[in-house]
Amino acid sequence: MKMEMNYEKMGKSRVSKEINRGAWTAEEDRKLAEVIAVHGPKKWKTVAAKAGLNRCGKSCRLRWLNYLRPNIKRGNITDQEEDLILRLHRLLGNRWSLIAGRLPGRTDNEIKNYWNSHLSKKLDPNQKPPRRAARKGGSRRPVEKETQLVESTRREVRDQRTPVTVAAATTSEGDEPSYPSFHCEADDDFFDFSNESALNWEWVSRFIEFNQLHHQA
DNA sequence: AACACTGCCAACCGCCGGGAT
DNA sequence: TATCCCGGCGGTTGGCAGTGT
Structure with a gap:
């Protein structure tokens, strides 16, 4: 069910003159992976510079963690995983990285997305979807x-x-x-x-x- | 066929904590 | 001790694909 990245279709959004934004190209992925293979996944600013990517370190880190990292599990969330997510969320709240740490091969971003698009609706069918919330730069990280x-x-x-x-x-x-x-x-x-x-x-x-x-x- | 709406996911944004200086 | 910088995190958004009318 996972979409394969369509680099051409995605490449046109969020363009800035300073640094590259938006979807990663296959070439960028390759360069990033090469540099990380040599220097390891740390010092992201350095990694970005060494790879010759016009990207910020944060962006490189995110790309690595969510897509390029080895052992990433692709495909649907299984029933067992879903059950675990529900239980862990009950205990931990929106601590996606902690929850992801309990699901080998799954990323926090993936679990967060899955929660927002599947599980939150399951728990409360009347809930309005979080999408298109009227906010830009409002109060971040509210302590739940x-x-x-x-x-x-x-x-x-x-x-x-x-x-x-x-x-x-x-x-x-x-x-x-x-x-x-x-x-x-x-x-x-x-x-x-x-x-x-x-x-x-x-x-x-x-x-x-x-x-x-x-x-x- | 054309349009509107919804679902989904990759990626960005801004805050925060901790280490370095 | 104060300040700066970087990485990590969670919330949010942009845009394509799929579905409904």
């Missing part, structure tokens, strides 16, 4: 209630290492999400994602068991 709760909870867990109240957002049909609490014997490891590989499915299993347990309760 849910995210705040999760973050504070994670801090709490780290600090106290004791049984804590964990906020878990649940959404009932047509309602605003509610935030019931439940107790868990959580420890650092459970919430600390920093040292784990994306392929660590054990964590996922633990989370799902944990999640199911407390949904039954």
Whole structure:
């Protein structure tokens, strides 16, 4: 279902005299991949310069992470992946990069897109699509209630290492999400994602068991 | 056939945190 | 300590493809 990039059709948008914007060409992809193969995916400004790309470092990074990086999984999101996204979103909110870290081969951008176009509608069919929102440069990164709760909870867990109240957002049909609490014997490891590989499915299993347990309760 | 609308996805924008100086 | 710079992140948008009328 994934669209193959049509370089000719996409290449005409967002043109600037300063730096290249818009869709990447096959040639740009090739140059970027070559430089990263030699210097590694870091120092993006340098990478952009070495590749001779008239692109900003950010753009190179994004292109690499979302498209050129090895082990990117192409194709539809499976039912298992969708289920996992839903569960992780319930726990983490719009922390797409964290969610993506639990789905090997999937990018945060892909998951975010999938959420916005599929899952958000599933959860709330009456919701207006986010598309064409009347905003340009408005308030960015609003701190969501849910995210705040999760973050504070994670801090709490780290600090106290004791049984804590964990906020878990649940959404009932047509309602605003509610935030019931439940107790868990959580420890650092459970919430600390920093040292784990994306392929660590054990964590996922633990989370799902944990999640199911407390949904039954 | 022509037009309008919707779905989808790549890519951009601006904010923020952290490291470097 | 203050400032600057860069990378990471999430929100948003542009534009093509597909579908409906």
